[in-house]
Amino acid sequence: MTQYVDAVVIGAGFSGIYMTYKLHEDGFSVKTFEKAAGVGGVWNVARYPGARCDSDSFYYNFMFSEDLYKKWSWSKRFAGQDEILSYLNFVADELDVRQYMQFNTEVKSAVWNEEHSMWHITTGKGDEFAATYLISGVGCLSTSSIPNFKGIADFQGQSYHTGEWPHTDVNFKGKRVGVIGTGSSGVQSIPVIAETAKEVYVFQRTPQYSVPTRNRSFTHEEVEQFKNEFHSARRIMLTSPSGLPIPKATKSIVETPEEERNTILENAWDKGGMILNNAFNDITINEKSNELVSEFLRNKIRAKIKNPEVAEDLLPYYYYATKRPILDTNYHDTYNQEHVTLVNLQQQPIECITKNGIKTTEKEYPLDLIVFATGYDAMTGTLLKLDIKGRKGLSLRDKWQNGKKVETYLGLGLAGFPNFFTITGPQSPSVLTNVPSAIEQHVEWISDCLKYMRQHHLKTIEPTEDAQRQWSKDCTELAHNTLFTKTASWYTGSNIDGKSPDFLIYLGGLDNYRQICNKVSQQGYKGYVLGVNKIQV
Missing domain, CATH: 3.50.50.60 (FAD/NAD(P)-binding domain)
Structure with missing residues (x-):
């Protein structure tokens, strides 16, 4: 027997937990499927030795609730996998979302029904659901x-x-x-x-x-200070390109005098973490600037390795x-x-x-x-594992594979796939930001969108081909103005045999991206077609 809900969410990591909570809070019925035995997403399965986050712990968490933020205390500057998983279980309990989740359950297919204007979802257990909205929270690094x-x-x-x-x-x-x-x-x-x-x-x-983490345990006083600075930290994170409270770099490394430049690099090295990435404003756009940082790091490797031949083998030469x-x-x-x-x-x-x-x-x-x-088969790998078919039976696999260009609108939606949303999807800021910050922005935008549709008695929302094409073009142009496209990496899919190389991350910063998304919604969801089809269950 087919069960009906307003929305089906795939995945119970950061994205799935918050999306499930928001949907319920907004008065939508929701069913969330997770193939693992519990919440946590990638942090539930990637339990390898030494696994930890690379954003500072007190910012690698949800910031939408001051109460939730202050109830949890991180023990270290960079939390390990076990502590992050404990945190996500704590959040799931605090938000009481497990009741809407079904674990050990993989979504096998999702097919758009034109007549009824809804998604028909089948699980590996044979369960069948019909939903007005289908929301992917599968993440960029889960395959x-x-x-x-x-x-x-x-x-x-x-x-x-x-x-x-x-x-x-x-x-x-x-x-x-x-x-x-x-x-x-x-x-x-x-x-x-x-x-x-x-x-x-x-x-x-x-x-x-690589840059040292400089990981360490927090003192009680530091934990209390982080909690007291919630409002100021959140304010900076909302206006930051990286989604972290790191000041935006204003200096060009090639224009900075050598002595000052070396002082800045050494200070960033000593502090550890992601500070070095943000030390100068031209590291990823200027070859000479990049080489100065690269050689600085190669010298650090040379100084550490006793055997000169081994040291030489360990020296990287990409940007x-x-x-x-x-x-x-x-x-x-x-x-x-x-x-x-x-x-x-x-x-x-x-x-x-x-x-x-x-x-x-x-x-x-x-x-x-x-x-x-x-x-991992990053960015698109897990989405392509799902058997998703949109209008006229169009398969997502056919749309994106076999040399075809991956295109989305805002990294949130796809032309030909009505009422389908992708949290931190391809061509959004995703993995080049503090991911929980990016997830919060996406979930809240989707939440506002669904409330708008309910308020205006709309049944379908779908990007136009033109809007999707233009957004993809803008993303590509941004990428080609940097050094990112000159390096083979999982960012471009070059680590996967047969995958067409394509840079699928928006590089304009989370702050600019947030403004673009807000403008789209403020203009009545410009770039989308909004439909009034009636649902027949």
């Missing part, structure tokens, strides 16, 4: 990716992907461990694995820049910050330990995985356990 290594099924030891980590502890003690990948999850996990493993082999394709900026805790120092070996895949690529380990073009490395820190 793990492992390259198609030859012989991967032959390995007789243990193997795990960092994005699908077991909920029980993995014991590395006395084991020979191979880690493939040195993106964020690799950089975070390798030092922790090396603490107990007998041998660690790091299979590196691309060296990475700094055009891949995900990485924060680390003792990452490069780990390579000074005798039981840690760096395998440079540019010199000896992986040929295959054998039953006993990993074989490169030079030798075979015997292993007991393999960690795939090989990243």
